[in-house]
Amino acid sequence: MGYAQLVIGPAGSGKSTYCSSLYQHCETIGRRIHIVNLDPAAESFDYPVAMDIRELISLEDVMEELKLGPNGGLIYCMEHLEENLDDWLSEELNNYLDDDYLVFDCPGQIELFSHVPVLRNFVDHLKRNNFSVCGVYLLDSQFMTDVTKFISGCMASLSAMVQLELPHVNILSKMDLVTNKRDIEDYLNPEPRVLLSELNQRMAPQFEKLNKSLIELVDEYSMVSFLPLDLRKESSIQYVLSQIDNCIQYGEDADVKVKDFDPEDD
Ligand SMILES: Nc1nc2c(ncn2[C@@H]2O[C@H](COP(=O)(O)OP(=O)(O)OP(=O)(O)O)[C@@H](O)[C@H]2O)c(=O)[nH]1
Numbered sequence: 001m002g003y004a005q006l007v008i009g010p011a012g013s014g015k016s017t018y019c020s021s022l023y024q025h026c027e028t029i030g031r032r033i034h035i036v037n038l039d040p041a042a043e044s045f046d047y048p049v050a051m052d053i054r055e056l057i058s059l060e061d062v063m064e065e066l067k068l069g070p071n072g073g074l075i076y077c078m079e080h081l082e083e084n085l086d087d088w089l090s091e092e093l094n095n096y097l098d099d100d101y102l103v104f105d106c107p108g109q110i111e112l113f114s115h116v117p118v119l120r121n122f123v124d125h126l127k128r129n130n131f132s133v134c135g136v137y138l139l140d141s142q143f144m145t146d147v148t149k150f151i152s153g154c155m156a157s158l159s160a161m162v163q164l165e166l167p168h169v170n171i172l173s174k175m176d177l178v179t180n181k182r183d184i185e186d187y188l189n190p191e192p193r194v195l196l197s198e199l200n201q202r203m204a205p206q207f208e209k210l211n212k213s214l215i216e217l218v219d220e221y222s223m224v225s226f227l228p229l230d231l232r233k234e235s236s237i238q239y240v241l242s243q244i245d246n247c248i249q250y251g252e253d254a255d256v257k258v259k260d261f262d263p264e265d266d
């Protein structure tokens with residue numbers, strides 16, 4: 001059994017930075033993880049790249065040869081990945097051991113996890129290869145300034161959850177930039193009733209029924225639970241990681257690995 005995180009979320013929400021901080025954290029505590037780049041447009045990395053979609057296809061070539069723009073080009077690259085799951089991905093996965101832990105750094109184009117089937121098929125392929133996979137959805141805390149943005153962030157995350165059908169962890173990223181923690185606290189574990197009343201205050205009266213349905217939806221899917229992530233704090237990274245590990249039942253094997261690092265063995 002392998003383990004994997006699929007790191008998704010809107011453009012610029014901090015996915016690649018999260019991957020690199022996670023890598024550093026794991027290096028510090030002596031835990032083996034591998035970060036995979038799935039973004040054909042990525043140019044530089046703060047982490048060692050274990051697998052790289054750019055070895056399969058180059059966005060630059062696609063844009064030039066097919067006369068596509070950056071987003072159409074990206075979709076083409078991802079569809080190419082989809083067609084090569086059995087060849088390229090399976091072959092790459094062969095390099096990893098049974099209990100290895102892979103973290104996939106995805107592109108930020110939101111259509112990839114709302115209605116384009118590429119990532120769904122990617123995940124299904126991982127599952128067929130015996131990986132236990134968790135969707136890790138990052139949302140930028142900078143946008144959590146009012147209830148309407150919170151709800152639209154929840155909806156985007158929900159569409160990823162419905163599309164991918166994975167255990168799902170929501171993260172509020174860039175907590176170091178939040179100056180007034182109290183503003184955010186309202187959205188970390190909010191009362192549905194409070195959200196509804198805020199929403200009704202913000203919107204014209206004809207939206208009241210819609211607002212009620214939206215809040216019920218968000219509440220029923222337990223979407224209103226975000227883990228705050230402050231990358232300056234090891235404890236924050238560790239907590240988020242432990243929650244994700246829990247979701248994919250990574251644990252018993254970890255004990256074995258810790259023993260491997262026992263200095264007495266040297
Ligand atoms: N202050 C602060 N800035 C952050 C944090 N995480 C990311 N950033 C900044 O936010 C910007 C986007 O970060 P990335 O990690 O590239 O975001 P991404 O989600 O990988 O972006 P795409 O791959 O383009 O979708 C960069 O300028 C980062 O330096 C954080 O925790 N704190």
Ligand SMILES: [Mg+2]
Nearest residue numbers: 015016039106
């Ligand atoms: Mg990125």
